[in-house]
Amino acid sequence: AQVKKLAPNELVMRLQPNPSLELHGNIKTPGLASSPMPAAMKMEYKDIPNMSNPDAYTRLLLDVLRGKKGSFVRDDELRRSWEL
Numbered sequence: 279a280q281v282k283k284l285a286p287n288e289l290v291m292r293l294q295p296n297p298s299l300e301l302h303g304n305i306k307t308p309g310l311a312s313s314p315m316p317a318a319m320k321m322e323y324k325d326i327p328n329m330s331n332p333d334a335y336t337r338l339l340l341d342v343l344r345g346k347k348g349s350f351v352r353d354d355e356l357r358r359s360w361e362l
Contacts, residue, residue, distance in 0.1 A: 282313075285304065285316055287301075287302065287303040287304065288302040289301055290302070296322060296324065297322070297323045298320060298321060299320070300318060300319065300320045300321075301319045301320075302316065303316075303317055304317070305317045
């Protein structure tokens with residue numbers, strides 16, 4: 279019997295321009311057979327009702343206004359990181 283080469287399982291994360299998630303994998307063929315078949319699931323953020331997904335610059339500016347410093351480094355931290 280010849281062995282059929284299967285496509286690899288993949289998780290695809292699309293960030294721009296239309297954020298989405300896709301899962302590609304191999305599943306059992308429906309019925310009594312045990313052979314695999316390809317399958318895919320896809321989720322797009324635009325399909326979720328009342329979903330607010332601001333772009334990266336908007337989120338960065340909101341962090342500045344809210345005083346969240348996690349996305350920023352001081353100049354001495356930056357210089358030290360280049361020494362390593």
